[in-house]
Amino acid sequence: xxxxxxxxxxxxxxxxxxxxxxxxxxxxxxxxxxxxxxxxxxxxxxxxxxxxxxxxxxxxxxxxxxxxxxxxxxxxxxxxxxxxxxxxxxxxxxxxxxxxxxxxxxxxxxxxxxxxxxxxxxxxxxxxxxxxxxxxxxxxxxxxxxxxxxxxxxxxxxxxxxxxxxxxxxxxxxxxxxxxxxxxxxxxxxxxxxxxxxxxxxxxxxxxxxxxxxxxxxxxxxxxxxxxxxxxxxxxxxxxxxxxxxxxxxxxxxxxxxxxxxxxxxxxxxxxxxxxxxxxxxxxxxxxxxxxxxxxxxxxxxxxxxxxxxxxx
Amino acid sequence: xxxxxxxxxxxxxxxxxxxxxxxxxxxxxxxxxxxxxxxxxxxxxxxxxxxxxxxxxxxxxxxxxxxxxxxxxxxxxxxxxxxxxxxxxxxxxxxxxxxxxxxxxxxxxxxxxxxxxxxxxxxxxxxxxxxxxxxxxxxxxxxxxxxxxxxxxxxxxxxxxxxxxxxxxxxxxxxxxxxxxxxxxxxxxxxxxxxxxxxxxxxxxxxxxxxxxxxxxxxxxxxxxxxxxxxxxxxxxxxxxxxxxxxxxxxxxxxxxxxxxxxxxxxxxxxxxxxxxxxxxx
Numbered sequence: 195x196x197x198x199x200x201x202x203x204x205x206x207x208x209x210x211x212x213x214x215x216x217x218x219x220x221x222x223x224x225x226x227x228x229x230x231x232x233x234x235x236x237x238x239x240x241x242x243x244x245x246x247x248x249x250x251x252x253x254x255x256x257x258x259x260x261x262x263x264x265x266x267x268x269x270x271x272x273x274x275x276x277x278x279x280x281x282x283x284x285x286x287x288x289x290x291x292x293x294x295x296x297x298x299x300x301x302x303x304x305x306x307x308x309x310x311x312x313x314x315x316x317x318x319x320x321x322x323x324x325x326x327x328x329x330x331x332x333x334x335x336x337x338x339x340x341x342x343x344x345x346x347x348x349x350x351x352x353x354x355x356x357x358x359x360x361x362x363x364x365x366x367x368x369x370x371x372x373x374x375x376x377x378x379x380x381x382x383x384x385x386x387x388x389x390x391x392x393x394x395x396x397x398x399x400x401x402x403x404x405x406x407x408x409x410x411x412x413x414x415x416x417x418x419x420x421x422x423x424x425x426x427x428x429x430x431x432x433x434x435x436x437x438x439x440x441x442x443x444x445x446x447x448x449x450x451x452x453x454x455x456x457x458x459x460x461x462x463x464x465x466x467x468x469x470x471x472x473x474x475x476x477x478x479x480x481x482x483x484x485x486x487x488x489x490x491x492x493x494x495x496x497x498x499x500x501x502x503x504x505x506x507x
Numbered sequence: 508x509x510x511x512x513x514x515x516x517x518x519x520x521x522x523x524x525x526x527x528x529x530x531x532x533x534x535x536x537x538x539x540x541x542x543x544x545x546x547x548x549x550x551x552x553x554x555x556x557x558x559x560x561x562x563x564x565x566x567x568x569x570x571x572x573x574x575x576x577x578x579x580x581x582x583x584x585x586x587x588x589x590x591x592x593x594x595x596x597x598x599x600x601x602x603x604x605x606x607x608x609x610x611x612x613x614x615x616x617x618x619x620x621x622x623x624x625x626x627x628x629x630x631x632x633x634x635x636x637x638x639x640x641x642x643x644x645x646x647x648x649x650x651x652x653x654x655x656x657x658x659x660x661x662x663x664x665x666x667x668x669x670x671x672x673x674x675x676x677x678x679x680x681x682x683x684x685x686x687x688x689x690x691x692x693x694x695x696x697x698x699x700x701x702x703x704x705x706x707x708x709x710x711x712x713x714x715x716x717x718x719x720x721x722x723x724x725x726x727x728x729x730x731x732x733x734x735x736x737x738x739x740x741x742x743x744x745x746x747x748x749x750x751x752x753x754x755x756x757x758x759x760x761x762x763x764x765x766x767x768x769x770x771x772x773x774x775x776x777x778x779x780x781x782x783x784x785x786x787x788x789x
Contacts, residue, residue, distance in 0.1 A: 209624075213631050223644050332776075336769035338720050340727045341743055341761035344750070348758070352751050439633030443724060447747075457636065458728065461643050473636055480631050 198492050206485045210478065217473045218259045221466040229276075249274075266474070273467035277460070282471045285456065290475075293445070293452035296368065297437045300375035305430060308380050312387025313422070316395065317414060328388075331381035339440060343374045343447040359448075371441075371448045378440060379433070386429055390422040397421070428487040438476055519781060526777025532770025540586040547580035551737040560753045570755040572745070578755065581737035582763045588738050589719055589767055592653055596718035597711050599657035604664025605707070609695045611665065612672025623669070626662035634659045638721060642730045649722075649738065652731035656721045660714065667710055671703045705782040712775035716768040723764055739764045 229245045246252045250261065265271040272282035315324045350370060351359045357369050394400065395418055403413045442454035449455070453472055460468035520526055539546060548568075549555075555575035563570045569578035607626075611619040629637065634656075641655035675681070676699060684698050723740035725731040732738035734745070739760040746756030 205627075209628055209631055212624075213628055216628065217632075217640075220640055220644060332772060333765075333769060336716065336765045336772055338724060338727075338740075338761070338764060338768070340724055340740070341757070341764065344743060344747060344757045345761065348750055348754050352754070439635045442635055442639075443728070446728070458639070461639055464643075469640070473632060473640065476633060476636060477631050480633065484631070 195493070199489055202485050202488050202492075206481045210481055213477050213481075214263065214474060215259060217470055217477070218262060219255065221470050222255055262470075266471075272471035275460075275465050275468050277463045277465045277468075282467050285468060286453075286471060286475070289451060289453045289456045292450060293438060293441060293454065296371060296375065296441055296445070296450070296452060297434065299368070299372050300379065300441075301430070301434065301437060303372065304376045304379040304383060307376070308383035309387050309423075309426060311380075312384040313391050313414075313419065315384065315388040316391035316422075317418075319392065327384065331384050334377065334381040337377075339374060339378045340443045340447060342377060343371070343444050346370045346374055347447070367448070367450070371444050371450060374444050375437070375441065379437065382433075383426075383429075387422065387426055390425050391418055394418045394422045425491075428491055431483050431487045431490075434479065434483055438479070516781075520777075523777045523781055525773045526781060529770050529772070529774025529777050532766065533774055536586050536590065536767055536770065539583055540590050543583050543587060547577075547583040549577040549580040551581045551584035552576065552735050553580070560749060562753075563755055569759045570753065572742075572753065572756055573749055576735075578742075578759055581742065582739070582760060585737040585739045585742070585760065585763065586767075588649065588732065588736065589723075589764075592649070592722045593715050593719050593771070595650075596653045596657055596660075596722060597715055599654065600661045600664055600714065600718070601707070601711065603657065603661035605668050605700070605703075607661070608665040608668025609672055609699065612669040613676055613691065613695050613699065615673075619669070622665070626665050629659060629662045634721065635724065638725060639728070639730065642725060647730045647733065649726070649732040649736070652722050652725040653718075655725070656718055660718065660721075663714065664707075664710060667706065668703055671706060672699050675699050675702050709775070709779045709782055712771065712778045715775065716771040719764075719771065720768055 229242050229249070229251060243252075250258060253261075262273065265273070270283060272286070274280065275282050275285055278285060311327055315327050318324050347359060347370060350356045357366050358364075400413060400417055403417050408416075438453060441452065442458060444450075445452045445454035446458050453475075456468060457472045459465075460472070520530075553576060555571060555577070557575065558567065558571050559575045560573055561567055561571045561575075567577050567579065569582065571577055572581075607622050611622045637659045638652070638655040641658055642652055645651045645654065672695075676694075681694060681698055684694050689698070722731060723738070726738045726740035727744045729741075729744065732741045734741065742760040743757050746753065746760070749756055
């Protein structure tokens, strides 16, 4: 088990290192020059050179990369934003809590709705309830989140005027974005929960539990629910970083100044340092969540522990 | 193939509700795309300055936009873009994924580890973020958006093909091929690949809706199709500016997209049940 965890950690670190280099060199390949963007079109050539030197952009790629990594790891310094002329860390400090609030709320609500629905579908397989839910999820997966966001805005903000169109000051501003996020994430979790519970229902220990004379309710809550929740929890873990990226569009549409909006705007303004910082943070989150879920699953299921040697799951 | 298994297969297709619904939806989109010139009452770029932001009526089925262009015609022409996205996107992912997956699975060893590692790397960065970054580097535009989505999405094919290749390459029918002196590429593409095709078709049909959805999202964000293209994602984002005066501008392109993605989804489910009973949905 210890070897397994060490191996996962090692791979994770290596991945992180490679992704960081990839991201860094990608920013380098982007068209346009941050200094020109920062100084404006009227700046003189020698001033540009000065600025470039001031920000260390005239050094070789590898030197810049090493410097960037060192500052990021040891000082938590992501460099400065070329557009806003302030530390990226300060920008992130404002944006991250907003995104976190959104994603956490969405995750809690989505799971609280989806897991019971999925379990009900599995327990009442092939009933009317199951059919309606499954067909609804089929339609839900076909709805793009950007359209859902616009549609919600149209109905609840423009027509009914229940909630404000955009902004982020009061809780009322969060209702529509969260509703969009929840609806988007519902289908996947319902389907996963259902298939997981069905799998558990087929296990021999469930038959044994029934044979022992336990009533249906006890079997479902004590055996099926517990065992199917393991995989569901792990998946919940893994969905977190993806949720953040899903919020890019929702934040952009509702004008919420979270990480998503910041990322899209920074890409448009070619604010390299901000883009790098956000991609790195999301990547680190993803890798940590992957490792955690692998380790948890490995502890619970020896089959996965063994198969991971080949690198495929 | 002789006649009876084919007939049997066709009749099982016919009986599969999901497959039939999906097939009809996708077929309707293909027909719309092919006969767009005949079906659409106006050109997708034909402006009627006297009829700006007119609501749905008998003259303009879905209304007109801020330049007086007929929304219905634009949506009909949009099917061409959607199908182009689906075809090119899936094709690119397929070529990348199958080649890499076959090489990894067949040779194993160093290349396998290296390529699996690269595939793992693409899994670490959420797709939309990666695609946005790639589009920024190679420039906006529909084709570039499709390339970005393909560069992000090939890993799932590679994974699947790799696993299948590893299990097939040790089977008895590969041995004679090797002893007859067949080259490695020939073993990979003539012996192994045909055995993967059913699973591959299922994978493509499951991935197609995702490709269409992501590319449309890029267009919505303004880095995919550029105006005046009748791309549905772009149309929704242009419509937001007129959301209170012309809500139909946002609603109808979105409905068209949902119809298409739903069709691909259901078709995929049906194909999975038909071609790969082990993956059968619950």
